[in-house]
Amino acid sequence: APDSLYQQLGGQTGITRIVEDMLLRAAADARIKQHFVEVDIVRVRDKLVEQLCELSGGPCIYSGDSMEESHTGLHISRSDFNALVELLQAAMDQQGVSVRAQNQLLAHLAPMRGEIIER
Numbered sequence: 852a853p854d855s856l857y858q859q860l861g862g863q864t865g866i867t868r869i870v871e872d873m874l875l876r877a878a879a880d881a882r883i884k885q886h887f888v889e890v891d892i893v894r895v896r897d898k899l900v901e902q903l904c905e906l907s908g909g910p911c912i913y914s915g916d917s918m919e920e921s922h923t924g925l926h927i928s929r930s931d932f933n934a935l936v937e938l939l940q941a942a943m944d945q946q947g948v949s950v951r952a953q954n955q956l957l958a959h960l961a962p963m964r965g966e967i968i969e970r
């Protein structure tokens with residue numbers, strides 16, 4: 852549907868741009884960049900695109916690890932989580948996504964917080 856969240860994020864192209872922009876911002880952000888130093892960033896990008904595509908109603912099936920598996924041992928704090936959400940919002944602004952659609956996506960991510968945050 853043209854008004855689906857997936858379409859509002861710009862479909863596959865839009866979601867890919869949003870994820871890449873967010874990861875570039877993360878790699879440059881003093882608050883959280885240390886988390887991304889020794890990471891297969893291409894894999895993280897691909898899995899994240901797949902996950903956001905599926906979550907927003909697009910034609911994808913997430914094939915990555917669970918949020919608990921992929922974040923255990925990374926010691927991600929509440930403020931790390933909030934920092935990444937802020938960068939995701941900036942990336943969606945950059946991509947021209949409406950605040951309403953942004954909040955819809957964030958509402959899908961919020962329940963994952965408990966599996967990602969460690970302390």
Ligand code: HEM
Pocket residue numbers: 883886887889890891894895898899902914915916917921922925927931932933935960961963964967
């Ligand atoms: C709702 C928020 C988040 C979502 C949806 C998310 C999603 C993902 C996904 C899909 C992967 C790849 C899983 C795989 O390899 O199969 C991943 C890995 C990773 N995430 Fe997140 N993530 C979130 C929050 C965060 C935060 C806040 C940080 C740190 C600031 C973070 C750091 C990482 C790192 C470092 C990896 C790679 C781990 C490895 O080396 O395998 N994530 N995340």
